[in-house]
Amino acid sequence: MLRDLAKYHKPAPRYTSYPTAPEWGALGSSTYLENLKSFAKSDKPLSLYFHIPFCHKICLFCACAAIANRKIENEKRYVDALCKEIDLVTQALGKKLTVPQIHFGGGTPTKLSEKLMSQLFEKITTSFEIDFSKEVAIEIDPRTVSPEKLRFLRDLGFNRVSFGVQDVDPKVQEAIKRRQSAEMTEETYLCARELGFEGINLDLIYGLPYQTRKSFSRTVETILTLRPDRIALFSYAKVPWLKPHQKAIRDETLPSTEEKFKIYEAARQAFIENGYVAIGMDHFALETDEMARAYHDKTLRRNFQGYTVEHAEDSIGFGITAIGYLEKSYFQNLKGLVPYYTSLNNAELPICRGLILNKEDLIRKWVIHTLMCTFELNKEEFAQKFGLNFDHHFAHELEKLEESELIHITPQKLIATPLGELFIRNSAMVFDDYLNKKTTQPQFSQSI
Ligand SMILES: C[S@@+](CC[C@H](N)C(=O)[O-])C[C@H]1O[C@@H](n2cnc3c(N)ncnc32)[C@H](O)[C@@H]1O
Ligand code: SF4
Structure with a gap:
């Protein structure tokens, strides 16, 4: 092989959308308004995505739309803006729509304080009819949550979690500037289990600096002892033309293509031997998990969050860079905080680009x-x-x-x-x- x-x-594109984002062009808020209005008449279910870009510090490998921030005022301003965006969207929709799927991604959504999270949730639940028996998911950096914060999130209504792990080896962690002990990962994971979160996912990345088959096998073993419902095993996406901070990872520290592939193959085999189903190109799930069931039933879907159990085809994205798919069209929000705030202050939906699919x-x-x-x-x-x-x-x-x-x-x-x-x-x-x-x-x- x-x-x-x-x-x-x-x-190669990851095809979280087709046509891929580079093919989209200028598309303004007037088209978005029209689509929101026509969607509201359809009575179809809707999913919501909230992008929270803030992180304490940027991990060197990161390709997400993330912003290092230490000032609570910045986060307060952002949550106020999100609430304004929700108001503009619900005005256009003209009624309270049913939402069986919510996803909080980032960045690090759990960087928001409990007070700000409550403010945002209050706005969401008064604006939409949320079906809490379905999927309310959040991406969590284990370094940002205490057991109390996890309980708070559970009490708010979150029922699915995904934790960033990447690699448990201290040498790799040092090279990517993300120190996170295996104990911390384990404690956070066990706490989430105890609180009754379902579909618990752990993110790993192969192809990071200093990784070898041997070193990564220890990460794989650690993860297997926890037995999460799902494992995402991402290939390190090296995109320094988009994320210049990745240049701090020196090429000579990265595994060769051949070694990278062997790391992937060994991990994949270990997961399969331990009862996981290989789903799509980079996801694994226990047979008991709804994602494995969706894979077998051929109802698994692909969207901007990767593979997903779909409860609604149409989605609305809130926050900077957020993408939605509504009435057969993609819409993306402005990427910078300043233009995003300016647009909302002018009572304009912060859409900047997209594509109406033919x-x-x-x-x-x-x-x-x-x-x-x-x-x-x-x-x-x-x-x-x-x-x-x-x-x-x-x-x-x-x-x-x-x-x-x-x-x-x-x-x-x-x-x-x-x-x-x-x-x-x-x-x-x-x-x-x-x-x-x-x-x-x-x-x-x-x-x-
Ligand atoms: C928004 S983060 C998850 C939540 C939280 N910020 C954290 O890091 O724990 C989403 C995931 O994307 C993956 N990721 C980020 N940059 C990546 C890259 N360059 N290549 C592959 N995967 C990447 C990581 O596995 C990360 O856990
Ligand atoms: S991997 Fe997560 S914590 Fe690290 S910079 Fe990216 S979004 Fe932030």
Whole structure:
């Protein structure tokens, strides 16, 4: 398998959206307003995403939209702005909509004080009909929560948590400037269990400085003793042109591509041997977890949070950089705090870009996400959904895949091979119309 690495190791989108974000263009608040209004008439369920960008300090590897902050006033101003944004959105919607799915991401949402979190929750629950029996999820940095804070979050209504771990090795932690003892991770995890959080996820990253198969096997062992419901095993996305702080990680400290792949393979095997189901390209879940069930039922979905158990196709994003998908269109908020505040002070929704998907986009979105979420595609299902013959519509793409070791093509189906499961992004790229038409290769993180 290793001989194939060079061939498949190339820049590849993660397809948390299709078309990918670089293809979006200017889209203003007037289109967003129209979509909000028409969505409100549809009676469809809605999911909400809240982006809280603040962190105590930026970890050197981080590719998230995160801002180092130590001043509570900045966080207060941000929460006030979020509340204004909610008001503008609910005015446009004109009624209290049902919400079966909420996700707080960041940055570090738990950096907000209990007072600010309560203020925000009060606004959310008075503006939307939240179904607390479904999913209310939050990303947590274990270094920012005490048992009391976890209880507070549970009492507010959060029922799913995801903890950032990355690697338990002190040498790796020092190199990425993220010190977090294995004991702290364990205590936080056990406390969350005791409080009855479900779908507990731990984030790991492979490809970090000084990682080796041996060193990472200790991280894997530590995680396996905790037995979280889910494990996200992300490939280190090196994107220094977007995140200049990553340049502080020297290239010579990183594992080679070959070693990085071996680290991934060994971890993947250990998870599978210990009862986890490999879901999509970088997620693992216990058979008892709803995400594993969704994978088996083929109802797993892909969105900006990665793989998800979907309760609503449409979503609204709040906060800087936040992305939503409403009435077959992507919308993204302004990226800087100052323009975000200015827009809200002018009573304008802070949307700056996005894309209204055309018919071909929707067809290819379905194909790409189906491959990413199920590792296969049923041509008959495609025909029923879109009224098109798969082989005719994608004759050019099928020709490209003819010799592929990644996808097995039968008269009825496309099925990823075991190697193809690991490199599912590469097969998805074949169906990306925008990439196909490009003459120069755009910048994405590498597929391994
Ligand atoms: C918003 S953070 C999680 C919450 C919290 N801020 C923390 O770090 O614990 C989301 C996750 O993205 C992942 N991540 C961030 N930067 C990454 C990168 N460059 N490559 C791969 N994964 C990355 C990490 O695993 C991190 O836990
Ligand atoms: S990994 Fe988490 S804590 Fe570290 S900078 Fe990124 S968002 Fe903040």
